[in-house]
Amino acid sequence: xxxxxxxxxxxxxxxxxxxxxxxxxxxxxxxxxxxxxxxxxxxxxxxxxxxxxxxxxxxxxxxxxxxxxxxxxxxxxxxxxxxxxxxxxxxxxxxxxxxxxxxxxxxxxxxxxxxxxxxxxxxxxxxxxxxxxxxxxxxxxxxxxxxxxxxxxxxxxxxxxxxxxxxxxxxxxxxxxxxxxxxxxxxxxxxxxxxxxxxxxxxxxxxxxxxxxxxxxxxxxxxxxxxxxxxxxxxxxxxxxxxxxxxxxxxxxxxxxxxxxxxxxxxxxxxxxxxxxxxxxxxxxxxxxxxxxxxxxxxxxxxxxxxxxxxxxxxxxxxxxxxxxxxxxxxxxxxxxxxxxxxxxxxxxxxxxxxxxxxxxxxxxxxxxxxxxxxxxxxxxxxxxxxxxxxxxxxxxxxxxxxxxxxxxxxxxxxxxxxxxxxxxxxxxxxxxxxxxxxxxxxxxxxxxxxxxxxxxxxxxxxxxxxxxxxxxxxxxxxxxxxxxxxxxxxxxxxxxxxxxxxxxxxxxxxxxxxxxxxxxxxxxxxxxxxxxxxxxxxx
Amino acid sequence: xxxxxxxxxxxxxxxxxxxxxxxxxxxxxxxxxxxxxxxxxxxxxxxxxxxxxxxxxxxxxxxxxxxxxxxxxxxxxxxxxxxxxxxxxxxxxxxxxxxxxxxxxxxxxxxxxxxxxxxxxxxxxxxxxxxxxxxxxxxxxxxxxxxxxxxxxxxxxxxxxxxxxxxxxxxxxxxxxxxxxxxxxxxxxxxxxxxxxxxxxxxxxxxxxxxxxxxxxxxxxxxxxxxxxxxxxxxxxxxxxxxxxxxxxxxxxxxxxxxxxxxxxxxxxxxxxxxxxxxxxxxxxxxxxxxxxxxxxxxxxxxx
Numbered sequence: 001x002x003x004x005x006x007x008x009x010x011x012x013x014x015x016x017x018x019x020x021x022x023x024x025x026x027x028x029x030x031x032x033x034x035x036x037x038x039x040x041x042x043x044x045x046x047x048x049x050x051x052x053x054x055x056x057x058x059x060x061x062x063x064x065x066x067x068x069x070x071x072x073x074x075x076x077x078x079x080x081x082x083x084x085x086x087x088x089x090x091x092x093x094x095x096x097x098x099x100x101x102x103x104x105x106x107x108x109x110x111x112x113x114x115x116x117x118x119x120x121x122x123x124x125x126x127x128x129x130x131x132x133x134x135x136x137x138x139x140x141x142x143x144x145x146x147x148x149x150x151x152x153x154x155x156x157x158x159x160x161x162x163x164x165x166x167x168x169x170x171x172x173x174x175x176x177x178x179x180x181x182x183x184x185x186x187x188x189x190x191x192x193x194x195x196x197x198x199x200x201x202x203x204x205x206x207x208x209x210x211x212x213x214x215x216x217x218x219x220x221x222x223x224x225x226x227x228x229x230x231x232x233x234x235x236x237x238x239x240x241x242x243x244x245x246x247x248x249x250x251x252x253x254x255x256x257x258x259x260x261x262x263x264x265x266x267x268x269x270x271x272x273x274x275x276x277x278x279x280x281x282x283x284x285x286x287x288x289x290x291x292x293x294x295x296x297x298x299x300x301x302x303x304x305x306x307x308x309x310x311x312x313x314x315x316x317x318x319x320x321x322x323x324x325x326x327x328x329x330x331x332x333x334x335x336x337x338x339x340x341x342x343x344x345x346x347x348x349x350x351x352x353x354x355x356x357x358x359x360x361x362x363x364x365x366x367x368x369x370x371x372x373x374x375x376x377x378x379x380x381x382x383x384x385x386x387x388x389x390x391x392x393x394x395x396x397x398x399x400x401x402x403x404x405x406x407x408x409x410x411x412x413x414x415x416x417x418x419x420x421x422x423x424x425x426x427x428x429x430x431x432x433x434x435x436x437x438x439x440x441x442x443x444x445x446x447x448x449x450x451x452x453x454x455x456x457x458x459x460x461x462x463x464x465x466x467x468x469x470x471x472x473x474x475x476x477x478x479x480x481x482x483x484x485x486x487x488x489x490x491x492x493x494x495x496x497x498x499x500x501x502x503x504x505x506x507x508x509x510x511x512x513x514x515x516x517x518x519x520x521x522x523x524x525x526x527x528x529x530x531x532x533x534x535x536x537x538x539x540x
Numbered sequence: 541x542x543x544x545x546x547x548x549x550x551x552x553x554x555x556x557x558x559x560x561x562x563x564x565x566x567x568x569x570x571x572x573x574x575x576x577x578x579x580x581x582x583x584x585x586x587x588x589x590x591x592x593x594x595x596x597x598x599x600x601x602x603x604x605x606x607x608x609x610x611x612x613x614x615x616x617x618x619x620x621x622x623x624x625x626x627x628x629x630x631x632x633x634x635x636x637x638x639x640x641x642x643x644x645x646x647x648x649x650x651x652x653x654x655x656x657x658x659x660x661x662x663x664x665x666x667x668x669x670x671x672x673x674x675x676x677x678x679x680x681x682x683x684x685x686x687x688x689x690x691x692x693x694x695x696x697x698x699x700x701x702x703x704x705x706x707x708x709x710x711x712x713x714x715x716x717x718x719x720x721x722x723x724x725x726x727x728x729x730x731x732x733x734x735x736x737x738x739x740x741x742x743x744x745x746x747x748x749x750x751x752x753x754x755x756x757x758x759x760x761x762x763x764x765x766x767x768x769x770x771x772x773x774x775x776x777x778x779x780x781x782x783x784x785x786x787x788x789x790x791x792x793x794x795x796x797x798x799x800x801x802x803x804x805x806x807x808x809x810x811x812x813x814x815x816x817x818x819x820x821x822x823x824x825x826x827x828x829x830x831x832x833x834x835x836x837x838x839x840x841x842x843x844x
Contacts, residue, residue, distance in 0.1 A: 056748070056749050057748070058745055058748055058749065083754075087751040087752075087753060088751065089751070090748065090749055090750065090751035091749060091750035091751035091752075092751060095749065095750075096746075096749040098742055098745065098746060100742060103741060103742040103743060104742040104743055104745070104746045105743060105746065106743040106746070106747070106761055106765070107743070107765065107839070107840070107841060108764045108765055108838065108839055108840060109764075117750065117752070118750045118751075121750065121751055121752055121753070121756075122751060152840040152841070154840075154841050165746075168746075168750070
């Protein structure tokens with residue numbers, strides 16, 4: 001057997017929890033060599049991060065226990081070393097970056113100090129570390145390094161924070177960099193920048209890169225080889241192209257089939273009858289900050305209007321002002337010809353049931369102490385004229401059935417459901433009021449790809465059957481492409497472009513929209529390779 | 541920052557004024573101190589004279605007006621009991637209380653942080669169990685009982701330390717030790733809880749991935765993040781002590797402000813009661829300000 005730089009052999013890890021022993025990963029084997037990119041692909045709970053945590057000695061024992069296997073780094077078993085030896089390797093030979101750079105950086109220390117610390121704990125003199133830090137920050141593209149080192153993490157943007165993490169990880173030129181969902185918390189354009197930064201630095205240093213992700217697009221863009229995990233086991237591995245073209249395992253096939261962005265695009269719905277919503281000159285200021293500027297658009301009956309844009313573009317502010325969860329500072333909005341902003345509290349109360357909202361994170365938006373029945377029927381306790389109390393049970397059962405859950409689920413509590421099921425309950429709750437419009441604020445972004453596809457199917461089906469209109473706020477462009485009829489592109493609080501899905505995706509007019517579309521990753525490695533070649537050509 | 545301090549000073553000034561009004565009228569409701577100070581068989585003339593000297597014959601609003609005018613020039617009137625300026629009497633007692641509180645809280649803070657942090661670093665371990673057990677006992681044991689038992693055992697039975705008074709360092713050991721127990725238990729629990737969540741955070745994971753050793757992870761990376769709720773409780777406990785540890789001071793015959801306040805209330809020595817309330821209120825205001833400022837020092841995200 002040839003010696004690999006890092007090799008995990010038959011690793012099994014268990015966790016002892018209140019509910020008994022959980023086998024996190026079983027019999028996992030993979031290897032990584034210098035200069036290559038290996039991706040571990042899997043959804044939440046698949047165990048994709050566990051083997052990397054074992055490499056970094058980040059598994060707490062107890063409750064964790066490594067029951068079998070070896071982790072060979074340059075031929076030596078890491079699991080046989082004592083903690084001092086492991087610490088010598090961590091940060092110096094093998095480094096790691098994490099998903100959410102805001103929480104992964106220590107909020108109370110200056111970033112300069114945090115980067116220096118990587119070097120000083122491995123023996124670099126402070127002065128040398130300080131000079132090196134300035135150079136590193138320049139290399140990862142942080143403007144004005146000398147001032148940047150004096151700042152704290154919250155004073156940087158999300159992308160810059162991940163750059164800081166990269167600088168910190170690469171300080172001692174490690175042989176291996178492990179990146180655990182490094183771009184999941186970032187906007188698409190920033191994701192593209194970080195991925196290309198990692199690629200450049202890898203080429204420069206010749207390190208091995210282990211990328212843990214749930215995103216087929218990230219695999220297609222970066223990986224040489226891919227390991228697919230499901231339920232704690234490796235179901236498939238091979239080159240990224242091989243796995244994408246000829247998936248052998250049913251799970252992989254399903255995963256690839258669920259990836260959005262391949263369906264027919266909508267050319268918009270026919271503009272017949274009166275519009276549901278007519279928004280003119282809508283604006284919202286927080287102090288001197290204009291979160292939303294001069295927004296004009298219409299929403300037609302039965303239409304799905306997507307609002308896309310990066311964080312801070314004003315998408316959510318738009319939704320909140322329409323629901324009057326925030327008071328607008330300018331403009332008008334007419335719902336079926338009635339001015340939403342001039343309504344009395346009583347009229348507003350009546351209209352609230354017609355415009356409902358589904359939030360991003362069902363774990364947070366559903367009260368954990370209420371059963372599904374209570375969550376759904378609470379709407380009728382507030383709007384008393386909809387349904388007499390003796391029919392609540394039957395209607396809850398009906399609604400649960402409509403969103404693909406069983407009526408006997410009514411008495412369960414949110415924690416007894418999976419993430420996708422919880423979002424179905426949130427949708428059932430919204431439907432309970434028989435609304436005309438549902439505003440989905442990133443309603444599927446927290447869900448795994450396959451679950452996401454199921455929830456989108458459900459939303460599309462309800463739209464057809466009940467004639468609902470959606471205001472679909474999302475950052476995931478392939479998803480919007482499949483599901484929406486029309487698209488509004490927002491940037492810095494302003495609508496930069498709007499049109500039907502076909503218009504926007506096939507023929508974007510604005511540079512910003514084009515950049516956004518270009519940064520969005522395709523799950524097909526060949527498509528991504530072609531795009532990369534085009535990019536390189538353009539920059540050459 | 542300066543605006544913040546100014547705003548806080550104004551707000552606290554307003555509450556001090558409210559406090560003066562409230563305490564002044566409430567204390568007058570308890571009745572006339574004349575009969576407490578003069579013999580039972582004192583003549584009507586001497587009673588009248590006593591009232592005249594201490595201004596007790598004026599209408600209550602006039603009395604209040606005089607009092608307020610004097611307070612503005614930091615004159616709190618004279619203590620009836622000690623026949624000295626009330627402020628002087630109070631400041632003397634307060635300096636004892638302040639020393640006692642400062643010494644105790646310093647020891648409590650250092651000990652609770654070290655033990656709490658170590659307990660949190662191995663949740664469910666032997667050290668954690670022992671620390672949790674004793675801190676719960678400490679937090680719930682009544683201090684008057686501990687004080688009496690301690691005197692009986694250490695002073696009377698073993699004869700190691702004096703029973704009461706303030707003469708030497710030995711006199712301080714028992715009061716400090718008794719006052720130490722409850723806040724130590726409470727703060728240890730808060731440190732432990734806060735450290736547990738801090739130690740399971742992503743930035744601690746980052747530090748471990750960098751190769752940082754266990755001690756700096758606990759005391760450098762996690763502790764500073766865990767300190768905010770701890771500071772709040774420390775402030776709360778210290779405020780309680782500055783108000784005078786009434787029970788402990790009484791049992792150990794410690795001449796602090798708590799004991800002074802109780803004695804003055806019982807004797808209707810209004811000037812001293814009001815002066816002690818003002819002094820402790822000022823002290824608590826200054827301490828709360830220091831605590832708010834220390835939030836900003838500990839956490840760069842907090843700016844006023």
